[in-house]
Amino acid sequence: xxxxxxxxxxxxxxxxxxxxxxxxxxxxxxxxxxxxxxxxxxxxxxxxxxxxxxxxxxxxxxxxxxxxxxxxxxxxxxxxxxxxxxxxxxxxxxxxxxxxxxxxxxxxxxxxxxxxxxxxxxxxxxxxxxxxxxxxxxxxxxxxxxx
Amino acid sequence: xxxxxxxxxxxxxxxxxxxxxxxxxxxxxxxxxxxxxxxxxxxxxxxxxxxxxxxxxxxxxxxxxxxxxxxxxxxxxxxxxxxxxxxxxxxxxxxxxxxxxxxxxxxxxxxxxxxxxxxxxxxxxxxxxxxxxxxxxxxxxxxxxxxxxxxxxxxxxxxxxxxxxxxxxxxxxxxxxxxxxxxxxxxxxxxxxxxxxxxxxxxxxxxxxxxxxxxxxxxxxxxxxxxxxxxxxxxxxxxxxxxxxxxxxxxxxxxxxxxxxxxxxxxxxxxxxxxxxxxxxxxxxxxxxxxxxxxxxxxxxxxxxxxxxxxxxxxxxxxxxxxxxxxxxxxxxxxxxxxxxxxxxxxxxxxxxxxxxxxxxxxxxxxxxxxxxxxxxxxxxxxxxxxxxxxxxxxxxxxxxxxxxxxxxxxxxxxxxxxxxxxxxxxxxxxxxxxxxxxxxxxxxxxxxxxxxxxxxxxxxxxxxxxxxxxxxxxxxxxxxxxxxxxxxxxxxxxxxxxxxxxxxxxxxxxxxxxxxxxxxxxxxxxxxxxxxxxxxxxxxxxxxxxxxxxxxxxxxxxxxxxxxxxxxxxxxxxxxxxxxxxxxxxxxxxxxxxxxxxxxxxxxxxxxxxxxxxxxxxxxxxxxxxxxxxxxxxxxxxxxxxxxxxxxxxxxxxxxxx
Amino acid sequence: xxxxxxxxxxxxxxxxxxxxxxxxxxxxxxxxxxxxxxxxxxxxxxxxxxxxxxxxxxxxxxxxxxxxxxxxxxxxxxxxxxxxxxxxxxxxxxxxxxxxxxxxxxxxxxxxxxxxxxxxxxxxxxxxxxxxxxxxxxxxxxxxxxxxxxxxxxxxxxxxxxxxxxxxxxxxxx
Numbered sequence: 001x002x003x004x005x006x007x008x009x010x011x012x013x014x015x016x017x018x019x020x021x022x023x024x025x026x027x028x029x030x031x032x033x034x035x036x037x038x039x040x041x042x043x044x045x046x047x048x049x050x051x052x053x054x055x056x057x058x059x060x061x062x063x064x065x066x067x068x069x070x071x072x073x074x075x076x077x078x079x080x081x082x083x084x085x086x087x088x089x090x091x092x093x094x095x096x097x098x099x100x101x102x103x104x105x106x107x108x109x110x111x112x113x114x115x116x117x118x119x120x121x122x123x124x125x126x127x128x129x130x131x132x133x134x135x136x137x138x139x140x141x142x143x144x145x146x147x
Numbered sequence: 148x149x150x151x152x153x154x155x156x157x158x159x160x161x162x163x164x165x166x167x168x169x170x171x172x173x174x175x176x177x178x179x180x181x182x183x184x185x186x187x188x189x190x191x192x193x194x195x196x197x198x199x200x201x202x203x204x205x206x207x208x209x210x211x212x213x214x215x216x217x218x219x220x221x222x223x224x225x226x227x228x229x230x231x232x233x234x235x236x237x238x239x240x241x242x243x244x245x246x247x248x249x250x251x252x253x254x255x256x257x258x259x260x261x262x263x264x265x266x267x268x269x270x271x272x273x274x275x276x277x278x279x280x281x282x283x284x285x286x287x288x289x290x291x292x293x294x295x296x297x298x299x300x301x302x303x304x305x306x307x308x309x310x311x312x313x314x315x316x317x318x319x320x321x322x323x324x325x326x327x328x329x330x331x332x333x334x335x336x337x338x339x340x341x342x343x344x345x346x347x348x349x350x351x352x353x354x355x356x357x358x359x360x361x362x363x364x365x366x367x368x369x370x371x372x373x374x375x376x377x378x379x380x381x382x383x384x385x386x387x388x389x390x391x392x393x394x395x396x397x398x399x400x401x402x403x404x405x406x407x408x409x410x411x412x413x414x415x416x417x418x419x420x421x422x423x424x425x426x427x428x429x430x431x432x433x434x435x436x437x438x439x440x441x442x443x444x445x446x447x448x449x450x451x452x453x454x455x456x457x458x459x460x461x462x463x464x465x466x467x468x469x470x471x472x473x474x475x476x477x478x479x480x481x482x483x484x485x486x487x488x489x490x491x492x493x494x495x496x497x498x499x500x501x502x503x504x505x506x507x508x509x510x511x512x513x514x515x516x517x518x519x520x521x522x523x524x525x526x527x528x529x530x531x532x533x534x535x536x537x538x539x540x541x542x543x544x545x546x547x548x549x550x551x552x553x554x555x556x557x558x559x560x561x562x563x564x565x566x567x568x569x570x571x572x573x574x575x576x577x578x579x580x581x582x583x584x585x586x587x588x589x590x591x592x593x594x595x596x597x598x599x600x601x602x603x604x605x606x607x608x609x610x611x612x613x614x615x616x617x618x619x620x621x622x623x624x625x626x627x628x629x630x631x632x633x634x635x636x637x638x639x640x641x642x643x644x645x646x647x648x649x650x651x652x653x654x655x656x657x658x659x660x661x662x663x664x665x666x667x668x669x670x671x672x673x674x675x676x677x678x679x680x681x682x683x684x685x686x687x688x689x690x691x692x693x694x695x696x697x698x699x700x701x702x703x704x705x706x707x708x709x710x711x712x713x714x715x716x717x718x719x720x721x722x723x724x725x726x727x728x729x730x731x732x733x734x735x736x737x738x739x740x741x742x743x744x745x746x747x748x749x750x751x752x753x754x755x756x757x758x759x760x761x762x763x764x765x766x767x768x769x770x771x772x773x774x775x776x777x778x779x780x781x782x783x784x785x786x787x788x789x790x791x792x793x794x795x796x797x798x799x800x801x802x803x804x805x806x
Numbered sequence: 807x808x809x810x811x812x813x814x815x816x817x818x819x820x821x822x823x824x825x826x827x828x829x830x831x832x833x834x835x836x837x838x839x840x841x842x843x844x845x846x847x848x849x850x851x852x853x854x855x856x857x858x859x860x861x862x863x864x865x866x867x868x869x870x871x872x873x874x875x876x877x878x879x880x881x882x883x884x885x886x887x888x889x890x891x892x893x894x895x896x897x898x899x900x901x902x903x904x905x906x907x908x909x910x911x912x913x914x915x916x917x918x919x920x921x922x923x924x925x926x927x928x929x930x931x932x933x934x935x936x937x938x939x940x941x942x943x944x945x946x947x948x949x950x951x952x953x954x955x956x957x958x959x960x961x962x963x964x965x966x967x968x969x970x971x972x973x974x975x976x977x978x979x980x
Contacts, residue, residue, distance in 0.1 A: 049381045052933055059937055079840075080839070082838065089530045101514055120495075121488045469815045472817070476815055477811070
């Protein structure tokens, strides 16, 4: 417990004071984290240490400072690089398959588990173990003594 | 000379392996012990041959014999010896040889251990294992031969990719391969059970330890890979949802599901078909992973593709799937277990839900990995499916799994009564609520972090409660002191308590993952000498830029000093390594790693005259908890699989101490 | 065994087929959305002085080639082809422009001298132009017609056949 307290205390300041202009930086990082670094393998423009990624971040920063929204910046990059530059497929059309199927699959799986468990519970002829009540009382008393 | 000898040895090993497989099957069908014994010897002989092949290639690597193309491509005269050795698995051909060797080793171990028992089943186990080994040998003998000669012999080799000339290269691939190949053993036993129709639960008993140990290696390999990536690659992360990373994660998920659901089969004889399907899926995913790495159909950090290899692996994958699923379908009527539960709310249901969630995550990762291919096939466009997608979909599922980890071990088998639920869960729920309140009061506001903390406190509460109650009960019963009682408890019910320790490790790792990603702080600033950068509670001062020549590269680094308030903390030297035949430099990360948080620095760009340097600094809170969690998982598995004999001695010693 | 059981193994077939399809795709060849669209405007300073811009081409068809001195061997293979094409067709009104990306000036000048480039080449500071053109790597070549529309993007080293055919198409188009 003390461990977690100490760590949480350390978390406090890190979350705190921001330097001026960092709102822009936060937005740049947010948008850049959804763009693919085109010369890397699978890294986002925000994460990648490569030179081109830095220059792409500069382009994002310019556009954010001009007041462009996240969609507009993404649309710009898509108009040059194609959909491939977006790290997550936009949620429309065919792509809804990839966004929706996982949850559907888990729900379906949960449903199957429920049905199977219910069938198994019904199959068992409800045998309730009978215990000699005197014995049960003694066991209960002794357990209580131990607590 | 080594070239022809090596190739011949592999060819011979292939022949022996085919003989060992066919002979075993023939001996089993005709009930002739001499054929079976002969095929067993063939397994051992084949292992010796593949070992010889490894020795030959290692000898060539260590002596820098560049008449072999593989040696020229994967080492240089100047490399350190350990990297020459690691060059064996540095690229495609050698990695297949390593795999083949591990496969031969494992099948030799299985044959040596169980070979003369269970004459009905063991020959088929052997046949399947040898069949797999034969495939890998086939790929080498006819497609990508590690002993291909190189003419004319160059004076020096090209060397390993500099990223790989690190100690981590000696560990990470080996751990992963041990895990992958390890899973082929329970798979072989399952196939043998299906082929012979002996569908009792015996096969589970034999392979339980293999499965858990294979899982341990795979878990270790995955954690180690993340740790390596974090410390070395310079982007401050440990997992990029790269297709090949996903390929190691998927069998891990189904393997975990399998380890849990076999517990149901052991106790209640249910879910036979499901368990067979799970281990088949696990092994198929292992092969799918090697296919992805070597086929070149998906761009990836790890991919190293060459020619027909991809087609061969796809063919093998198809064979494995059709054969094993076909067998399951064929025997399905014999596999109907008699499932009985006293109530829907029971540990069985919790385990089933565990399976659903784990398979759900696996399905998500699989879908995300192949969706770009599917989109290209159907829509004709190329798209990316990366980190934002995987995180958004798997985080909720991960939370569900976390909850189940707390509920599962404490809910009764068969039937959970209200009393049972109340007794076991009220206290952990209180702990969770209290802990979450405290954490909230301390400033944690993000929903994901709060949820992660809440579930984690719950799970820790259940584990702690279980340990505490059982230790106290035992201490009262036997009169031992608490620590002694605790140790005796661990030794007596190893599986249960080992499993709980593994869960604890997972919780620790999840907390590390959640906190380090939600509360990560990053700043990138261009500094002139003596200028400072403030990040969180730290002040980083840039002193100067230096350059130095190392044996294989030129290193440029920035001298930084870090202080907290006015207390000096550490000196960091992030830099860049420039290799002669690489276009861009490699990052040389320097960081202060601490169990509370890591301060991570990278040198992004710099002016050649040292007048300025762009430093990227990151605070990753509780990042170390991920690696600590991994170590705890390791300890938990060791507790769970410690062998009987050593345990008996330990418990005798413990009892002696108590009296 | 009923036919329903067969579904279990057959369920794996679509996945296998999809993976087999993967062999026909090239993970590096990403189609450009700029094809058949107007070419983005650019303004660059050429090595050795002078400016070059899209507007400045004034209705001439152009071959816009992105290269780098570290791009070995592809850029080295196509460089002589580009210079030869330039010399052959410049009198017919073709423009060839080279854009050097992510490179050091000394290495770039050496590259230019090695292949005797006489067409304008410019560095791309901040990679603004290569980002504007959605360049994934080098070499990539854009073929722009008289009206300033991109008719074709070639990824990788140019071959004599393709270069000749595209240039002829550019010159013929009106």
